[in-house]
Amino acid sequence: MLDRLTLSDFRNHAALTLVPAPGFVCLFGENGAGKTNILEAVSMLAPGRGLRGAALSEMARGDGPGGWAVSAELGETRLGTGTLAAAPERRQVRVNGATASVNSLAEWLSVLWLTPAMDRLFSGSAGDRRRFLDRLVLALEPGHAHHASRYEAAMRARNKLLAEPEGADPEWLSALEAGMAEHGAALAEARARTVAGLSEALAAVPDDLFARPAIALDRPVPTDLAALLRVNRGRDAAAGRATEGPHRQDLLVTHVAKRQPAERCSTGEQKALLLGLVLAHAELVAARRGAPPILLLDEVAAHLDPGRRAALFERLAGRGQVWMTATEAALFDGIGDATMVAVGG
Numbered sequence: 001m002l003d004r005l006t007l008s009d010f011r012n013h014a015a016l017t018l019v020p021a022p023g024f025v026c027l028f029g030e031n032g033a034g035k036t037n038i039l040e041a042v043s044m045l046a047p048g049r050g051l052r053g054a055a056l057s058e059m060a061r062g063d064g065p066g067g068w069a070v071s072a073e074l075g076e077t078r079l080g081t082g083t084l085a086a087a088p089e090r091r092q093v094r095v096n097g098a099t100a101s102v103n104s105l106a107e108w109l110s111v112l113w114l115t116p117a118m119d120r121l122f123s124g125s126a127g128d129r130r131r132f133l134d135r136l137v138l139a140l141e142p143g144h145a146h147h148a149s150r151y152e153a154a155m156r157a158r159n160k161l162l163a164e165p166e167g168a169d170p171e172w173l174s175a176l177e178a179g180m181a182e183h184g185a186a187l188a189e190a191r192a193r194t195v196a197g198l199s200e201a202l203a204a205v206p207d208d209l210f211a212r213p214a215i216a217l218d219r220p221v222p223t224d225l226a227a228l229l230r231v232n233r234g235r236d237a238a239a240g241r242a243t244e245g246p247h248r249q250d251l252l253v254t255h256v257a258k259r260q261p262a263e264r265c266s267t268g269e270q271k272a273l274l275l276g277l278v279l280a281h282a283e284l285v286a287a288r289r290g291a292p293p294i295l296l297l298d299e300v301a302a303h304l305d306p307g308r309r310a311a312l313f314e315r316l317a318g319r320g321q322v323w324m325t326a327t328e329a330a331l332f333d334g335i336g337d338a339t340m341v342a343v344g345g
Contacts (some may be wrong), residue, residue, distance in 0.1 A: 001294065001321035002042070004073040008082070009064035011037035024316070024338035028331070033344025036327040037279045039113065039296040041070045041325060045079055047103050047138065051296060053131075057088035079108060092191060103149065105145050106142035110293035114278050114300060122262035122270050126250040133251045137194045139285045139293050144190050151183035155242055158229075162237040174230065178247060181226035187246040188221035189340040195251075201284040202277070209271035210308070212277065213262065214254045221246050235332045253277070271303065293322025300324065301331045308335055 007016040043050040066085025158176040161168035237298035253262035
């Protein structure tokens with residue numbers, strides 16, 4: 001959990017320090033006060049672009065110096081990340097004052113989130129679901145970020161070579177395809193392990209007020225991806241992208257009780273499926289890593305009736321640090337012990 005969180009020139013916060021206790025951290029205030037910005041700051045303590053997926057330069061305070069910083073204390077460990085005005089799209093990371101890689105953050109924290117923008121995840125693009133799945137994998141296997149970045153780098157380089165009018169160097173292409181195959185296999189295997197583990201966790205969840213999803217992966221990655229990429233060079237050059245590989249996988253989700261694909265469910269049912277999936281995954285992370293993830297739940301309580309809200313609080317109690325936002329404190333009634341923070345008041 002975070003013992004201390006400090007924001008400097010991040011979004012609308014010029015300077016903010018919070019000292020949360022274990023358990024629930026409830027942020028309440030008017031729309032536009034900066035509640036979600038605080039959750040986004042916490043999400044930046046993990047690899048990736050955070051819960052909004054925004055450009056790094058967008059996170060800097062509009063009338064600030066141009067850079068931003070987020071730092072946190074986890075017991076004896078100090079994490080920090082941010083940018084400088086001179087390099088607004090170059091992210092820096094420090095662990096206990098020493099320079100570290102962005103991917104190394106996954107070794108210290110598991111951070112999961114649920115935001116209103118994710119409500120239509122199941123009816124959106126395969127890319128959105130794939131990124132969501134990779135976030136679930138990363139919480140269980142920190143090394144996943146390394147394989148993802150290496151695979152993407154090799155794929156971008158291959159795409160660029162295939163687009164050269166004078167033709168690409170076959171040996172260099174083969175080397176890149178071998179890299180894609182190596183890291184692609186690691187990506188696919190980690191995803192499969194996560195889906196298998198999460199499926200078991202979902203099956204063990206007793207029937208409650210949240211919908212139960214069943215999950216699966218489509219498009220198995222070919223066992224000899226390097227050979228397939230070599231055969232597909234002409235087709236991929238014409239398409240301007242690699243047409244086979246783990247970057248084409250999709251996460252399939254089904255409403256168990258209705259035996260219906262999630263994308264055909266109502267908006268409310270999709271939200272319930274997503275919430276059930278995130279809760280089960282948080283429990284799986286706690287069991288596998290020996291510590292629960294930090295959960296960031298943006299405006300979740302406002303969209304639940306009182307009975308489901310109480311059930312959510314009960315299920316999350318004692319499951320690690322859970323950061324939640326709402327427009328009014330009354331939406332957290334019955335939550336029990338919590339760090340209550342009025343934002344913008």
